[in-house]
Amino acid sequence: MSRDELPIGVFDSGIGGLTVLRQLHRQLPAEGTIYLGDTARVPYGTKSAQVVTRYALNNARLLVQRGVKLLVVACNTASAVALEALEDALDVPVVGVIEPGARRAAAVSGSGVVGVIGTEGTITSGSYQQALARVRPDLVVQARACPLFVPLAEEGWQGHPLAEQVAREYLQGWLRPDADTLILGCTHYPVLADAIARVLGTGIRLVDSASAVAAEVEKMLDNRQLRASSGATATREYWVTDVPERFRRVGRIFLDEEIAGVRLVDVAEQPH
């Protein structure tokens, strides 16, 4: 098999990264994908940088051993703390979700005041704040962790009044009046976008990384002449580290379609 026919590897701590995968499928329908959800160790957002980096390397190596032409880290926490370690350890190109999301937000903000919300791990890493400062040093950035958003989304309560109440608790009155953009800095959050938008009103543009990541992947494949030929049938594989039942059931909300053929894989760690 020539390199361009290999699939794109995508991993996340669990199901949130399916919002990124959905966008990859839409924007690059000819590309095959293998999605690995590390459901035996989810969530990453409350764990330390050391532990998340270890898990990210386990996941990435499993995908690279299988054969992928490019790796997408479809998890904000892992992108925030482990991207460099992944780039050092792997010999395939690696795309995280932080840089593309930050560039998109910097491009769309008129006022130059931008908010970013994410997990504890993502926000305390300062990765969005640094990425935004690199692309547009004049930006004013407000950052905040919203730990209950992930379990709310996983409970399937995105349309429930409680989703809006929790969003109000975290977000009401928090952004400066001149802010015009909010980065949804966690791949789970797009499913809560309606509740968040109701709290923040129409003056705030919500940015999620998914379409920016897909555009970045497209550019990297083009630069390396790795685009799949459009006639090929694209692989769609789903791997999980815990039994598939819950992934299939809850993942549907995130992928926006049925998930078929989920396979249990083993990322048991080597003693270190």
Next chain:
Amino acid sequence: MSRDELPIGVFDSGIGGLTVLRQLHRQLPAEGTIYLGDTARVPYGTKSAQVVTRYALNNARLLVQRGVKLLVVACNTASAVALEALEDALDVPVVGVIEPGARRAAAVSGSGVVGVIGTEGTITSGSYQQALARVRPDLVVQARACPLFVPLAEEGWQGHPLAEQVAREYLQGWLRPDADTLILGCTHYPVLADAIARVLGTGIRLVDSASAVAAEVEKMLDNRQLRASSGATATREYWVTDVPERFRRVGRIFLDEEIAGVRLVDVAEQPH
């Protein structure tokens, strides 16, 4: 060191088990304890029986290697799915939280109608339902998973109006009118007891396993002549599998005192 001078080993997926540890310290102040919180792999409640059993065996072996005279599984999910595997694999006595809690509830219920709430893993295992049927076959049992309670408690929102709203969502109108007892079948839930009680009213007695577990431990130590001599200084050790900062900060709410001297340990799995 003679066997009775060894500490009691206690493990949980993270911090919830500290509500059980607190009760052990109160009822058995002369006993030393080592508490292991598996914070690198928390939570267990949404994971499968296979994965939780694997993690429980990792944790237990680490404590047994260190030397403990008895093991307390201070996690409802692990007690529900892994107790038998632990008893088979270890040569120290093992106490879970399900049986003691079920016996206590069966003893206090006048009407014979009992509710039990817990994580997805605990409730779908049917362990409480089976334990209650064993001790009192005439009981009517209603069981329900409340997945948002753990993240709410970990966020420290136990006194927030949202805690009561989430409790209302899960519990209002759910119990039969003749129910008189509710088992808090997750070691996180005692910190939410006030919110739960406000929703259910004064007619429902809340039962948590902690004091029943401490009584069971006391009985087993007596039977085996393993009680520590009261003159000894009791060890208090805390081990975690992810960096201690969050454990220390959030754990205070659960232990109801400051947590000193937390140590990072490694339970990396052997390839299997």
